[in-house]
Structure formats: structure tokens, C-alpha cells
Amino acid sequence: MSSSTAAGRSPIAAEAAPLSLCARQPHVPADRLVAEMVPPPRFDSVRFGTYIPDPNQPSQTEAVRVLEGFTTGLGAAPDTGRRGFFGFGRARAPKAPAGPRGVYLDGGYGVGKTHLLASLWHATPAEPALKAFGTFVELTNLVGALGFQQTVQTLSGHRLLCIDEFELDDPGDTVLVSTLLGKLVDAGVALAATSNTLPGKLGEGRFAAADFLREIQGLSAHFRALRIDGEDYRHRGLPEAPPPYSDEQVTRTAHATEGASLDGFPQLLDHLARVHPSRYGALTDGVKAVCLTDVRPVPDQSTALRLVVLADRLYDREVPVLASGLPFDQLFGEEMLKGGYRKKYFRAISRLTALARDAQRLVERQ
Known part of the structure; x- marks a missing residue:
């Protein structure tokens, strides 16, 4: 040759x-992992307004509507008291149900879930240092680099944590992420995630998910699932x-x-x-x-x-x-x-x- x-x-x-x-x-280095928890270059300029829903898939338009509403109140200071819908919008409402404090975009590949997740990050009225965006792999790698307690401390002051490509590939990840997200929710951090698998079915087909059902159910309790239908836009x-x-x-x-x-x-x-x-x-x-x-x-x-x-x-x-x-x-x-x-x-x-x-x-x- x-x-x-x-x-x-x-x-x-x-x-x-x-x-x-x-x-x-x-x-x-660990500080680079933290600094790079922002939308990647491909999604640096995306916004809700640049997402083009398929007119034959009403769930795509609905997802934009719900996510735009989700940003309301995300710029407020974290409050660990009981919250309203999604955990936001009504501070100190003792009688309000403690519902899910995050949104979970479920759908096939190529329907624009990452576009919408990055748009949510950009639309959240907070300084970049107070919101984080990364893949599931990058989040678990951050824990490995910083240690569990330091990761909790680093992310607890954030308004929003966006997790792209949320998947549970082994039992260790299941326990780790369940514990981490539970502590972040308790600290008032909003969550948003994308995946090809519904929260209650994470880990299915990969390991004995039934043995870790409590952790998986605990994870799904943090999210309201939004189904996004459609074909691969790419x-x-x-x-x-x-x-x-x-x-x-x-x-x-x-x-x-x-x-x-x-x-x-x-x-x-x-x-x-x-x-x-x-x-x-x-x-x-x-x-x-x-x-x-x-x-x-x-x-x-x-x-x-x-x-x-x-x-x-x-x-x-x-x-x-x-x-x-x-x-x-x-x-x-x-x-x-x-x-x-x-x-x-x-x-x-x-x-x-x-x-x-x-x-x-x-x-x-x-």
C-alpha cells in the first residue's frame, strides 16, 4: 500500500x-472532566426553537412543550423542602405530593432526544457552572475520578444535571447511580435524562435486574417519563x-x-x-x-x-x-x-x- x-x-x-x-x-485530569460537563460541540447552538418536530409524531411537539415548562423555576436557589410538580415552582408546599423531580426522555435512536436535552440545558436560567451535562458513562467516570463524596459535593450546588444515554450495564452502576441521584435530589438538584429504555426496565437483558429491583425502582421514581416517537432523523x-x-x-x-x-x-x-x-x-x-x-x-x-x-x-x-x-x-x-x-x-x-x-x-x- x-x-x-x-x-x-x-x-x-x-x-x-x-x-x-x-x-x-x-x-x-479530574478538573477537565468537571469543566467538560457541558453540551458537546454538535449541540452547542441547539435550542428548542431549532428542533423540528415530525408533524406525524405529536409526542415530539408535546416533549418540547413539557420541557419548556420544566425550565420554569430552575433558576431559583435550591430548596430542600417539599416541592410541587417536578419538585419546582412551589417552594415550601407541605401538602403537595413529592412527585418525580426530573424528566426522562425515552425513545428510539435518532428522534432528537440529545437535541432536546441540550436545549433544556441552554434554556435553564442559571450560570453554566450551576448546571451540568454529560453522558451516563461520563458521570460514572467522574465518580471514579473524584470519589463518591466529592462528586456529591461538586454537583449538589447545581440547578440541573442532564444525563445523556442513560443505561445501566452492570449491578455496580445501578447501586452507584441510584445512591448518587438520590443524594442530589435531596440537595434540590433537578434531573433530566435520555435513554432508549424506560426507567423501570433499565438493566433488562444485561444482568439479573430483578436482583436490583429496589435500586432500579428508586431510580425511576426520580423521573417523569416522556415517550418520543419517530424515525431516525439522521x-x-x-x-x-x-x-x-x-x-x-x-x-x-x-x-x-x-x-x-x-x-x-x-x-x-x-x-x-x-x-x-x-x-x-x-x-x-x-x-x-x-x-x-x-x-x-x-x-x-x-x-x-x-x-x-x-x-x-x-x-x-x-x-x-x-x-x-x-x-x-x-x-x-x-x-x-x-x-x-x-x-x-x-x-x-x-x-x-x-x-x-x-x-x-x-x-x-x-
Whole structure:
């Protein structure tokens, strides 16, 4: 490949040496984890007004209405007394029922749940330092970096905690998050979350959820669930994703694109096992495009789940992905797509396909 690539390079392309994700071992200090608990670049400018509900899906319009109402009162100082609807809007109302103090957006992948969650964060009338936004993985990683008590102390003064991609993958996470959110609710923190799974069914198909039913029920009690129906907007009315390119095309484009990385897909999967998922965002720092050769089916579930996290971080950062080998809809085997993590895998396929479409422009420049 090297000789044919060298022969095909232009003088400008020859000066650009691609980056390599496999050569990176990022270190992420705890203060960076806290500082980065804001909506990612893709969702930095979204608002309720930029969300376009599908006219055939009234639940999408209803979700916007409820979330806009949810922001009312979120700018007020935390109050640990009994509260009104969602825990907000009526301070010190002893006779009001202690209902859920959060909203939970449930729906399939690609219906705009993260868009709405980020819009809620932006609409909340509080300083950025008083509201936090992160994925479920990032939240559990924060606890690992700071320790449980320090995480409670850090987040207790917030008006709002937004948790994207809420999933319980093991019993340890179940107990940890149940305890954490309970303490934050007691401190007056509002909660908002997105997931592909209803709160009462978290963990189903992944572990013996029945053994942790109390914790799971405790989690669901914090939220009012809002179902959002619809099809994947990332592919609504758009052309099919481009077919994979040749190794030579991917390599040539990587050399010709400033800030592009170039790695073999099997080697990247091996490398992800040596980097904690909390560092996958840092792994892509400064990367303008990811170029992968020899894409093939993911060999096992642990590797597949790591790839899902990387796909999410690339999508958040709007990093196009150019690849050779198999198309992304063949990454996960039939057994995986029927198992407990199937919704995660479908989300990853959807997001990687969107990023592959974005990468077309890189090839067209050649």
C-alpha cells in the first residue's frame, strides 16, 4: 500500500503526515472532566426553537412543550423542602405530593432526544457552572475520578444535571447511580435524562435486574417519563450512506487532509481496550477526520461497547469518518443486534453512517 500511495500523492499531500489514534495515550485530569460537563460541540447552538418536530409524531411537539415548562423555576436557589410538580415552582408546599423531580426522555435512536436535552440545558436560567451535562458513562467516570463524596459535593450546588444515554450495564452502576441521584435530589438538584429504555426496565437483558429491583425502582421514581416517537432523523429523506472506499483512497485522503488520523480498524479496536472510555474524547483532541482501513465485524461484546462510546464521542465532536472494508451496518453480528445492548449498537450504526456521509466531501476534494 505504501508504494502505491506514495506514487499517487501530490506534493502538498506528501507534506501532511496523518495522526494516529493508536499512538495516543491521553491523560484526563479530574478538573477537565468537571469543566467538560457541558453540551458537546454538535449541540452547542441547539435550542428548542431549532428542533423540528415530525408533524406525524405529536409526542415530539408535546416533549418540547413539557420541557419548556420544566425550565420554569430552575433558576431559583435550591430548596430542600417539599416541592410541587417536578419538585419546582412551589417552594415550601407541605401538602403537595413529592412527585418525580426530573424528566426522562425515552425513545428510539435518532428522534432528537440529545437535541432536546441540550436545549433544556441552554434554556435553564442559571450560570453554566450551576448546571451540568454529560453522558451516563461520563458521570460514572467522574465518580471514579473524584470519589463518591466529592462528586456529591461538586454537583449538589447545581440547578440541573442532564444525563445523556442513560443505561445501566452492570449491578455496580445501578447501586452507584441510584445512591448518587438520590443524594442530589435531596440537595434540590433537578434531573433530566435520555435513554432508549424506560426507567423501570433499565438493566433488562444485561444482568439479573430483578436482583436490583429496589435500586432500579428508586431510580425511576426520580423521573417523569416522556415517550418520543419517530424515525431516525439522521437518515430521514437523505441518500444512502456512501459505500466503503478502497484502502488507497482512505490512505491518500488521510495524507491530504490536515488534522486527519489514519489507523487500521483492528488495531484501533485493540488500542481502545488499553484506554479508559472516559478518555475517548481526549483521544480525538485536535482530530479533524478519522480515516480507517480494513473495517470488519467487531469480534465480541466488550469491544463492541467500547466502539459505541468512541462513535458517540466522534459524533458529538462532528468528526467525519472515512473507511474501507465493510460498511458500518455490518459491524455488529446478528446475535449482538438481538441482545440487551442492541439499541446502543443501532445508535452507533446510525451515527457512524451519518459521519461517513460527512466524509464524502473529503474524498471529493481530491
